Amino acid sequence: MALAVEINQLSKEFATPFRRKKILAVKGVSLSIAEGEIYGLIGPNGSGKSTTMKALLGLLAPSEGTCQIFGKDSVKVDSRNDVGYVPENPYFYKHLTGEETLRFYGKLCGLSGRKLKERISELLSLVSLEHARKQKVGTYSKGMLQRIGLAQALIHEPRLLILDEPTAGVDPVGSREIRDLILSLKEVGKTVFLCSHLLEQVQEICDRVGIIFNGVLKREGTLDELITMKERLELVATGSPDAQRKLLELAEEMEGIELVSSGAPKTSLESLFIQMSQEEK
Ligand SMILES: Nc1ncnc2c1ncn2[C@@H]1O[C@H](COP(=O)(O)OP(=O)(O)O)[C@@H](O)[C@H]1O
Numbered sequence: 001m002a003l004a005v006e007i008n009q010l011s012k013e014f015a016t017p018f019r020r021k022k023i024l025a026v027k028g029v030s031l032s033i034a035e036g037e038i039y040g041l042i043g044p045n046g047s048g049k050s051t052t053m054k055a056l057l058g059l060l061a062p063s064e065g066t067c068q069i070f071g072k073d074s075v076k077v078d079s080r081n082d083v084g085y086v087p088e089n090p091y092f093y094k095h096l097t098g099e100e101t102l103r104f105y106g107k108l109c110g111l112s113g114r115k116l117k118e119r120i121s122e123l124l125s126l127v128s129l130e131h132a133r134k135q136k137v138g139t140y141s142k143g144m145l146q147r148i149g150l151a152q153a154l155i156h157e158p159r160l161l162i163l164d165e166p167t168a169g170v171d172p173v174g175s176r177e178i179r180d181l182i183l184s185l186k187e188v189g190k191t192v193f194l195c196s197h198l199l200e201q202v203q204e205i206c207d208r209v210g211i212i213f214n215g216v217l218k219r220e221g222t223l224d225e226l227i228t229m230k231e232r233l234e235l236v237a238t239g240s241p242d243a244q245r246k247l248l249e250l251a252e253e254m255e256g257i258e259l260v261s262s263g264a265p266k267t268s269l270e271s272l273f274i275q276m277s278q279e280e281k
């Protein structure tokens with residue numbers, strides 16, 4: 001399959017005006033994303049995620065290395081035709097409604113008339129903001145702002161979406177909506193490159209994950225490759241307390257097996273929170 005993204009030995013240095021030392025924000029990062037994949041770049045604050053994305057978008061010039069989008073070098077303007085970008089804190093004109101915001105960006109992309117109107121309705125429905133279509137963006141919640149940002153990034157029907165911390169600062173229910181939306185984008189064949197410091201969310205939606213620390217890509221792989229503990233076996237069983245005890249005894253006695261842990265499994269706090277808030281509705 002065609003590569004949507006190819007980053008080759010990317011380094012980015014920032015000069016700091018009041019210090020003699022330069023900041024090496026990204027050091028020799030190479031990664032590629034196949035068309036149709038959801039790729040998650042995870043790492044702590046300041047590890048170089050946003051810088052990598054900005055270089056890929058052609059918003060920052062690499063100090064070394066190259067970035068390509070669908071085979072076109074990011075320094076070339078036409079590499080941007082096929083990309084939609086939602087920055088970490090998307091900024092919108094507060095006095096425009098959701099609908100007006102999309103109309104504004106649609107016109108910038110050369111859409112007009114009936115085509116624009118249809119596209120706006122389609123996008124508002126995709127991001128579940130029809131109810132807030134006439135509401136001023138200044139009154140939107142953080143989750144709604146991210147969603148209108150996604151709609152704006154999709155207006156020219158790009159094949160690749162770059163999302164910088166799409167769920168940072170959004171509550172769990174809002175995050176879940178954004179995650180579902182990202183998954184539905186994958187279903188229609190879009191490629192998504194997102195970064196986050198919220199690990200659980202990346203785990204739930206990404207096909208492949210890169211882990212970056214201090215500008216260096218430390219590990220990369222499919223989720224299974226990264227998190228499967230191959231030397232371990234986990235069984236989840238139901239049964240009477242008596243039967244459960246017998247199963248445990250069996251495991252303890254078995255040759256070549258070392259029982260590492262046992263007990264009732266726990267759900268995640270996040271799943272519990274989401275389940276409870278659905279019951280509240
Ligand atoms: N425009 C800039 N000028 C100087 N330093 C910067 C600039 N942008 C980012 N940095 C520095 O580069 C490093 C990586 O930043 P960034 O890519 O924003 O990290 P992340 O997105 O992973 O939180 C940080 O140390 C940050 O302070």
Ligand SMILES: [Mg+2]
Nearest residue numbers: 049050088164
């Ligand atoms: Mg960042």
